[in-house]
Amino acid sequence: MNDTVPAYKRILLKISGEAVAPPGGRGIAMDSVVRIAEQVRDSVALGVQMAIVLGGGNILRGAQFSSQASHIHEATAHYMGMLATVMNALAFQDALESLGCSTRVMTAIRMDGVAEPYIRRRAQRHLEKGRVIILAAGTGSPFVTTDTAAAQRALELNADVLLKATRVEGVYSSDPEKDPEALFYSHISYDELLSRHLKIMDQGAVAKCLEYNLPIRVFNYRSEGNIVAAVRGLDIGTLISN
């Protein structure tokens, strides 16, 4: 495989919100943001078109408020989670631009003073011009996560692959942070992942990728150089496909 050639033309990169938090903490730490942004800059330099969906779990997840006693409707909390992704997106945009990348933030919920609304054809145009697009506010609808947004946007933008950068190495038979006996898969089919209820990402998101045969690669953002390696098509983490 050539070191300087990306394996794909267009990529949807999903990055967990935790990737921009201080190590082991919550909120946003600019050195964490810049570390990820440097890898995105290096990936884009290979000539790939890149759309990014950032999570918001470093700030808030709506499901935290699912209990009846929380005095907040869970739907409201999900909207708060979507707003959290916008904060991450703005931090990430500035980090990328400070590194010389041309970017646009596009939001699924209109926020005219802050960023562009997400319009599919406009997003495509940005990608064709070599801009990194950061897609914030998830799908714009509550009760799902940014994994669903990532699958949805990957399909509508004709991405060749969904790369999911997360805090574990890939897909395991059980939670590797709780079970030392957890088995690692370097490849797993969509069907097996779904039938075993392996919780690496939303089942709905996986089902959408299965329906349209969109490959997913799950890998650890904490290992230096992993985003670039995934963009080059190297066999890191877990490949989910048929």
Ligand code: UDP
């Ligand atoms: N969210 C939502 N709809 C979406 C995307 C996100 O309601 O389309 C909310 C949901 O509450 C979610 C939160 O935003 O938990 C933050 O996103 P996510 O949990 O996916 O972040 P990550 O775990 O990737 O950091």
